Amino acid sequence: MPQSDVAPDVVEMAREAVRRAAADLDLGVIPEIRWFADSRELSRRQVATASEVFVPADGDAKAGSVPPFVRYSRDTGWEPVPPVIMLNRSQCLPDTPLHELRHLWQIKAGLYRADEESTRELEDDADAWAAAAATTLGG
Numbered sequence: 001m002p003q004s005d006v007a008p009d010v011v012e013m014a015r016e017a018v019r020r021a022a023a024d025l026d027l028g029v030i031p032e033i034r035w036f037a038d039s040r041e042l043s044r045r046q047v048a049t050a051s052e053v054f055v056p057a058d059g060d061a062k063a064g065s066v067p068p069f070v071r072y073s074r075d076t077g078w079e080p081v082p083p084v085i086m087l088n089r090s091q092c093l094p095d096t097p098l099h100e101l102r103h104l105w106q107i108k109a110g111l112y113r114a115d116e117e118s119t120r121e122l123e124d125d126a127d128a129w130a131a132a133a134a135t136t137l138g139g
Contacts, residue, residue, distance in 0.1 A: 001035045006089040014087055017097045020137050025105040029082040033097065034067075035089050063091040064100040068115035072108045083107075098130035098137075105129075 003011060014033055022030050039047045065086045071079045085100035103126055106112035112122050 001037050006035050014097045031083045031085050034086045037089050063088050064096045066103045066114040070114045095130040095134045098133045099126045102126040102129040
């Protein structure tokens with residue numbers, strides 16, 4: 001979904017959160033933000049003609065995600081460069097990009113793979129870190 005279809009204040013909030021928090025996690029880069037919309041917010045025609053469709057493996061609506069093609073290797077670094085987080089244009093709250101950044105940290109630490117289903121422990125860790133970071137960063 002083009003960034004122009006996202007409310008400017010949401011774009012700015014997410015960019016600022018990513019910029020400020022990426023250094024705290026020692027990711028080595030500022031991740032790229034891509035946007036998506038819940039298909040229930042779009043017309044059937046828009047869904048049918050979309051060039052990309054994001055379908056959560058568990059079928060639950062998502063506020064954000066790390067795409068399954070994002071990887072990290074100690075030898076080669078991030079793939080792609082920069083790594084990507086995806087945010088829902090209408091469900092992105094101040095802690096949403098922080099939660100997804102924590103998943104990138106988990107990937108870099110070798111705890112998580114974006115092409116596999118996350119565990120409750122990883123999700124709890126991302127939630128807790130995002131909540132603390134939102135408070136610390138003034139989110």
